[in-house]
Every structure is written in structure tokens, then in C-alpha cells.
Amino acid sequence: MTDFSYVRSEMLDEKAPPSSSTGLVGWARQNLFNGVANSVLTVLSLIVIYFILAAILPWIFVPTWNGTSLQNCREILTAAGSVGEHGASGACWGVINERWQQLLFGFYPDAERWRPILAFALLFVAVIPVLFNMISRRMNWVLLLAVLGVGIMTRGGAVALVIGVAFLAAAVYVAFKMFGTSKGDRALEIAEGAKRLPNPLIFSAIFPFIAPWLLWGGSVWVPIGAALGFLIGYGVYRAFVGAIGSLGALILAVIVPIVWWLFLVGSFSSLMDSILPFGLEAVESRKFGGFMLSITIGVVAIACSLPIGIVLALGRQSDLMIVKALCVGFIEFIRGVPLITLLFVASTLLNIFLPPGTNFDIILRVLIMVTLFASAYMAEVIRGGLAALPTGQYEAADALGLDYWKAQRLIIMPQALKISIPGIVSTFIGVFKDTVLVSIIALLDPLGLNNAIRADANWNGIVWELYGFIALIFFVFCFSMSRYSMYLERKLRTDHR
Amino acid sequence: MSSVQFDQHADRSHMSVSDEVAIEITGMNKWYGSFHVLRDINLTVNQGERIVICGPSGSGKSTLIRCINRLEEHQEGSIIVDGTELSSDLKNVDKVRSEVGMVFQHFNLFPHLTILENCTLAPIWVRKTPRKEAEELAMHYLEKVKIPEQANKYPGQLSGGQQQRVAIARSLCMQPRIMLFDEPTSALDPEMIKEVLETMISLAEEGMTMLCVTHEMGFAKEVANRVIFMDAGQIVEQNEPNEFFDNPKSERTQLFLSQIL
Numbered sequence: 001m002t003d004f005s006y007v008r009s010e011m012l013d014e015k016a017p018p019s020s021s022t023g024l025v026g027w028a029r030q031n032l033f034n035g036v037a038n039s040v041l042t043v044l045s046l047i048v049i050y051f052i053l054a055a056i057l058p059w060i061f062v063p064t065w066n067g068t069s070l071q072n073c074r075e076i077l078t079a080a081g082s083v084g085e086h087g088a089s090g091a092c093w094g095v096i097n098e099r100w101q102q103l104l105f106g107f108y109p110d111a112e113r114w115r116p117i118l119a120f121a122l123l124f125v126a127v128i129p130v131l132f133n134m135i136s137r138r139m140n141w142v143l144l145l146a147v148l149g150v151g152i153m154t155r156g157g158a159v160a161l162v163i164g165v166a167f168l169a170a171a172v173y174v175a176f177k178m179f180g181t182s183k184g185d186r187a188l189e190i191a192e193g194a195k196r197l198p199n200p201l202i203f204s205a206i207f208p209f210i211a212p213w214l215l216w217g218g219s220v221w222v223p224i225g226a227a228l229g230f231l232i233g234y235g236v237y238r239a240f241v242g243a244i245g246s247l248g249a250l251i252l253a254v255i256v257p258i259v260w261w262l263f264l265v266g267s268f269s270s271l272m273d274s275i276l277p278f279g280l281e282a283v284e285s286r287k288f289g290g291f292m293l294s295i296t297i298g299v300v301a302i303a304c305s306l307p308i309g310i311v312l313a314l315g316r317q318s319d320l321m322i323v324k325a326l327c328v329g330f331i332e333f334i335r336g337v338p339l340i341t342l343l344f345v346a347s348t349l350l351n352i353f354l355p356p357g358t359n360f361d362i363i364l365r366v367l368i369m370v371t372l373f374a375s376a377y378m379a380e381v382i383r384g385g386l387a388a389l390p391t392g393q394y395e396a397a398d399a400l401g402l403d404y405w406k407a408q409r410l411i412i413m414p415q416a417l418k419i420s421i422p423g424i425v426s427t428f429i430g431v432f433k434d435t436v437l438v439s440i441i442a443l444l445d446p447l448g449l450n451n452a453i454r455a456d457a458n459w460n461g462i463v464w465e466l467y468g469f470i471a472l473i474f475f476v477f478c479f480s481m482s483r484y485s486m487y488l489e490r491k492l493r494t495d496h497r
Numbered sequence: 498m499s500s501v502q503f504d505q506h507a508d509r510s511h512m513s514v515s516d517e518v519a520i521e522i523t524g525m526n527k528w529y530g531s532f533h534v535l536r537d538i539n540l541t542v543n544q545g546e547r548i549v550i551c552g553p554s555g556s557g558k559s560t561l562i563r564c565i566n567r568l569e570e571h572q573e574g575s576i577i578v579d580g581t582e583l584s585s586d587l588k589n590v591d592k593v594r595s596e597v598g599m600v601f602q603h604f605n606l607f608p609h610l611t612i613l614e615n616c617t618l619a620p621i622w623v624r625k626t627p628r629k630e631a632e633e634l635a636m637h638y639l640e641k642v643k644i645p646e647q648a649n650k651y652p653g654q655l656s657g658g659q660q661q662r663v664a665i666a667r668s669l670c671m672q673p674r675i676m677l678f679d680e681p682t683s684a685l686d687p688e689m690i691k692e693v694l695e696t697m698i699s700l701a702e703e704g705m706t707m708l709c710v711t712h713e714m715g716f717a718k719e720v721a722n723r724v725i726f727m728d729a730g731q732i733v734e735q736n737e738p739n740e741f742f743d744n745p746k747s748e749r750t751q752l753f754l755s756q757i758l
Binding site: 390392393395396398399400401402403406410411414415418492494 | 566568587591592594595597598599601603604605606607608609618619622623651653667668671
């Protein structure tokens with residue numbers, strides 16, 4: 001008879017893992033050389049990478065930054081001894097040196113370029129409180145004031161200098177109040193400051209009115225009038241919600257501002273302009289170009305497509321037949337049509353259908369089309385997130401007595417959007433890259449400018465340098481978005497799988 | 498069939514039932530498409546009653562209690578909860594839902610919110626309770642279900658039994674007059690069933706009106722003052738627990754009990 005009865009008399013202590021599985025050696029062993037096949041692959045990959053870099057790096061690192069033409073570049077390369085089988089070999093960076101400003105700004109007037117730069121810097125200040133919660137309120141205001149100060153000073157001139165210095169002084173004042181505590185308890189100070197200072201999201205909310213004014217210029221009263229429309233809508237809603245119920249007030253709050261924007265804003269702004277004229281030099285849309293144009297279209301499409309996409313996705317899931325049919329019809333139609341078709345409609349057909357004499361800005365038309373296009377895709381991505389939620393979540397929200405909108409806002413959307421982050425960011429990246437399609441309707445985005453530059457006799461024949469430069473800048477933006485999405489996914493992960 | 502043993506001699510005589518009607522269901526019928534799931538249901542529940550509903554799967558017991566807070570719509574008959582009739586009027590529905598708590602088989606906690614936020618969400622957004630007060634209330638009920646120390650964790654970090662107790666606390670935070678339990682222990686490991694049932698018993702002892710779909714017959718014997726047996730969408734038999742288990746009248750009930758006990 002076997003005796004298998006056994007009782008452990010003492011529990012074992014924890015031991016450190018063997019040294020071959022930790023540290024650099026352990027890592028390399030686990031990831032690069034665990035087995036014959038993996039080791040061979042590692043070595044082969046290293047060889048391939050070496051050959052690629054050996055071919056590319058000498059091409060990149062050549063002293064042609066000051067070349068004045070392709071011919072001149074070749075002379076520089078030959079002089080430097082960088083000669084291959086077919087004559088001089090190496091990049092001709094002179095074209096980037098001469099034209100990078102054009103690639104960034106198109107034909108935007110030189111003297112006004114501080115405006116798109118300021119708008120771009122302000123964009124970051126505006127999105128930081130939306131995207132991150134790691135910098136304090138006060139820090140955000142300091143940043144805003146500093147950016148405004150520097151941005152205005154770069155305009156040049158005495159008045160701009162005075163205003164810029166005033167902003168910088170304000171920034172220093174706000175910052176000093178944060179750092180200048182005697183007790184040194186900064187966390188407490190920030191917490192107190194957070195109470196006193198207004199929420200930086202206020203600036204995020206008014207940025208959409210500041211940015212177009214900076215870019216297109218004109219009277220300051222136009223963006224103020226446009227912003228007033230929203231205030232009017234809110235006021236109408238608050239005034240009538242008691243009398244005619246929330247739905248009626250909501251409808252009024254949509255109609256009244258639309259009437260205001262369509263018929264009254266023009267006279268309002270010209271009236272105010274005659275009383276208190278203040279504005280920037282107007283810049284026409286056809287002078288827009290380069291990455292400034294891509295970023296303008298991309299940012300607007302990204303910012304607007306998310307809320308529109310959410311509404312469409314909810315509409316598609318709605319029990320109301322007509323709402324559902326409208327949303328499905330819109331999504332399927334837009335997704336079923338190539339973006340280029342929509343852009344052609346925007347650039348040519350729309351003019352035929354609009355009443356003669358209507359001046360409907362070409363960039364505005366493109367913005368609307370790209371936004372609608374992105375919204376349709378966004379709606380489907382978000383619908384995927386909604387579909388991934390267990391019905392139990394809806395039931396639990398219902399059972400607690402939350403109404404539809406509260407349940408959506410507090411329970412459903414936070415989870416659905418979190419699930420859809422990879423898809424949403426993919427769509428964002430896709431939309432941003434799709435903005436180069438506007439070159440087809442003769443807008444001078446980076447690719448359109450690229451063709452124009454290559455038509456110049458000096459640079460005729462250059463391909464890689466220009467495309468490489470454009471690709472690099474696109475890569476920086478797209479890669480940043482991708483990294484942000486990963487950061488966000490990590491931050492929002494609460495399921496602890 | 499797992500059956501948890503409770504203190505058989507506990508004095509539960511103080512768990513009285515009032516004459517006040519909490520739920521009144523008359524002539525209720527429900528169809529899923531052409532499938533007749535609930536057939537002529539008549540049921541009156543008094544304030545303070547503890548009712549256990551049992552029956553084979555597909556008999557309509559879950560559907561019945563889900564009709565009481567209108568997670569399911571009924572097509573015929575009437576359901577009156579605390580004097581409010583359930584109809585397509587959304588205001589009535591929201592009113593009933595805020596007074597009727599529900600605990601689900603799969604807990605349905607909100608995974609993106611902490612335990613405390615799960616518990617304070619409805620009081621803050623439905624009852625408009627100030628945040629601080631709602632948090633105090635939530636901590637009170639989390640202490641009651643014996644997990645106040647988990648308040649700042651996320652549901653995914655808790656065991657099944659703990660999650661179900663949080664779900665109960667979340668419902669209680671709305672201070673409901675009626676609690677519905679839809680197989681609250683069916684998705685739990687045997688070790689965790691008891692901790693949830695004990696929470697439910699303490700709730701019953703405080704006089705909460707409870708409707709509970711469960712297969713825990715030990716719980717039914719100890720706590721319920723009425724057991725309802727359903728089959729094929731109808732109420733086949735209802736009785737007080739001792740009579741129901743010792744002396745079932747209907748053949749269908751006898752068969753069911755012989756299979757599970």
C-alpha cells in the first residue's frame with residue numbers, strides 16, 4: 001500500500017529570480033535570442049537595418065543646406081566628394097531651406113505670419129485643459145498669457161511691443177503668485193489658486209472664435225457677433241424653458257441664433273465697426289496654403305466630427321423611426337461617396353446651385369464637406385463602442401431612474417468612447433492625412449505647393465527631399481495623436497484585467 | 498442545488514407585514530413578439546412583504562419582476578407601484594424607478610466609476626442630493642454591506658460577492674421602498690453566496706419590501722413570507738414557505754421541488 005499522505009510543515013519564503021532572467025542579459029535572452037530561429041532572425045534584421053541606414057544616412061547628411069538650385073546642389077556634392085555611379089549623390093536640402101516657409105504658410109502675407117503662428121500656439125493652450133489634467137489651472141493661465149504676449153510681440157511695432165509686454169507682465173504676476181509663497185506649500189497654493197482663477201476651459205470655448213479671426217482677419221465684431229449667437233441661443237432657452245417646456249425651448253434656441261447668424265450678424269458687425277472700428281488686415285482664403293491649411297482643415301474636422309458623430313451614432317440607435325432613417329441615410333450616403341467627390345461638389349457644383357452672387361468661402365465649403373465626411377465615419381466607430389457595451393449597463397442606468405440623456409452622458413458615452421478610442425484616433429489621423437486631397441480642387445496644401453515648387457526651373461527634378469519633408473511633418477502630427485491615444489487608454493483603464 | 502444554512506432559530510416574528518399595498522398587478526399579459534411570456538398575472542404585494550419567486554428557467558419569473566420597474570413593457574393589464582401606474586408616460590416610469598431598487602444577476606456596476614461614485618451617481622443626478630451628503634449616504638450603506646474600505650476602488654478590483662453587495666448598496670442609496678432581486682446569487686461562487694444572502698436577510702429584517710427571484714430555497718424558507726411558483730408564464734402556486742415546501746398542492750410544483758431539493 002502506497003503512502004501518499006503529506007502535510008507541509010512550513011511555508012516557503014519568496015526567492016529572487018535567477019540572474020539570467022533579469023537585467024539586460026535576461027531581457028536580450030528573452031526577447032532577441034530565445035531559440036535558434038529567433039537568434040537567426042535577430043541577426044538578419046540587424047544586417048538589413050544596417051544596410052538600409054548605410055544607404056540612407058549618407059544621402060541625408062550632406063552639406064547642401066545652402067544650395068540655390070538643383071544644379072548648385074550637385075556642384076556642392078561633387079566638391080564634397082559625395083559621388084555615386086550616376087554622378088553627384090545626396091539630398092539637395094537647399095529646396096527646403098528656400099521654400100520651408102511656403103510649405104508651412106502657402107502664400108499667406110509675410111507681415112501677417114505671426115497670426116497663424118499665434119493661432120497655432122493658442123490651439124495648444126486651448127486643448128491642454130481638454131486633453132490633460134496634469135497641469136494646474138494657474139499654470140494654464142500663465143501659459144496663455146505668455147503665449148499671447150510673445151505672439152503679439154512677434155508682430156513687430158511699438159504698439160504690439162507694449163501690448164505683448166503687458167501680457168507677459170500679467171503672466172509673470174500670475175506665476176509669481178504661485179511660486180512666491182513663503183510657506184512653500186505649493187499644492188495648497190495651487191488648490192487655492194484653482195478656486196480663485198476661472199476655469200481655463202473658458203478659453204478653450206472662445207478659441208474657436210479667436211482662431212478664425214486671427215487667420216482670416218477682418219473686423220473683430222464678426223467673431224464677436226458669431227459668439228453672441230450662442231449666448232442668444234442660451235438666453236432664449238433659459239427664458240422660455242419654463243413657459244413652453246424643454247423641447248420647445250430647445251427648438252427656439254436653435255432657430256433664433258440661426259436667424260441671428262443669417263440675417264442680423266452682418267448689420268450688427270458693421271454697426272459696431274462704425275462705432276468702434278478694430279480689426280486685423282483681411283487675408284483671402286486663396287492665400288492660405290501649406291501645413292497651415294492642412295492643420296486648419298484637420299483641426300476643424302476633428303473637433304466638429306466627434307460631437308456630430310456622437311449625435312449620429314445615437315440617432316442610428318434611436319427608437320424614433322424618422323430620426324433613425326435620417327441618420328442611417330446620412331451615414332450610408334456620405335460613406336458611400338469618395339471624399340474627392342464631395343470636395344468637387346464643394347468646389348464646383350455648389351456654386352451652380354447657390355443663388356448667383358453668393359460668396360461662399362471655398363475653405364468654408366471644404367471644411368463643411370470634410371467635417372461631414374469625418375462625422376459619418378466617426379458615427380460608425382462610436383456605434384461600435386455602443387454595441388460593445390453590455391445591455392446590463394443600460395438596464396442598470398434605467399433601473400436607477402436616470403433619464404435617457406443622463407444615462408448617455410454619465411454611463412453609456414464615457415464607456416463607449418473609451419472603447420472606441422483606437423478607432424476614433426485612427427479616424428482622426430485618417431482625416432488629417434486626407435486633407436491633402438484638397439490639392440485636387442486647386443487649394444495649395446503641402447502637396448499642391450510641392451507640385452508648384454517642382455515646376456520652378458531651379459528645383460525641377462527634386463522629388464525625395466520635398467516629399468520626405470512633408471512626410472516627416474505629417475508623421476510628427478499623426479504619431480503624436482497615436483501616442484496621445486495610448487496615454488488616454490492607459491489613463492482610463494479601470495477594468496484591471 | 499446549493500443551499501445555504503442560516504440560523505434556524507432566529508426570531509423573525511418582528512418582520513411584520515403592513516396592510517398598505519406596495520405593488521398591485523392585475524390581469525397582466527406580456528408577449529415577446531408572438532410568444533406569450535406572461536399570462537394573466539394577478540399579484541398584490543403589501544408593504545414589508547418578502548416574496549420569493551421560483552420556477553424552472555424560461556418560466557417568466559425574471560420578466561415578471563423586470564415589468565415592475567418597466568425594464569420590460571407589458572401589453573395588457575395594469576401594474577400599480579406605490580400608487581403610480583406604469584404606462585408609456587415616462588415621468589411615471591422614472592418616478593417608479595427611483596423608488597424601486599433593482600439588483601441584477603451580473604451586478605451591472607459601472608466599471609468606469611469607483612465604488613463610491615457608483616453609489617452616489619443616482620442620488621446626485623436623480624435626487625439632486627448635494628455631493629457631500631450623497632457621499633455620506635453612500636458610505637453609510639457601504640458600511641451596512643460591510644465594504645466601506647473598498648469605496649475608492651473600481652468594480653473590476655472586487656470579488657463577485659463584494660460587487661453584488663456594492664450593487665445592493667447602490668440601490669439602497671436611492672432609499673427605495675421596494676427592492677427587486679433578479680437571481681442575485683446565480684453568478685457567484687458558493688463561498689460568496691452566503692455573504693450576499695446575509696446582506697439580503699438584514700435588509701429583510703429592517704422591513705424592506707422585497708421581491709426576489711432565486712433558487713436559494715434555504716433563503717426562501719428563512720426569510721420569505723410568501724413563495725410564488727411560476728411555470729410557463731403563469732403563477733402556478735403561491736403559499737407561505739412552510740406549506741409551500743412541505744405540502745405543495747400542484748403536481749407541477751411537486752415535480753419542481755423534487756428535482757431541486
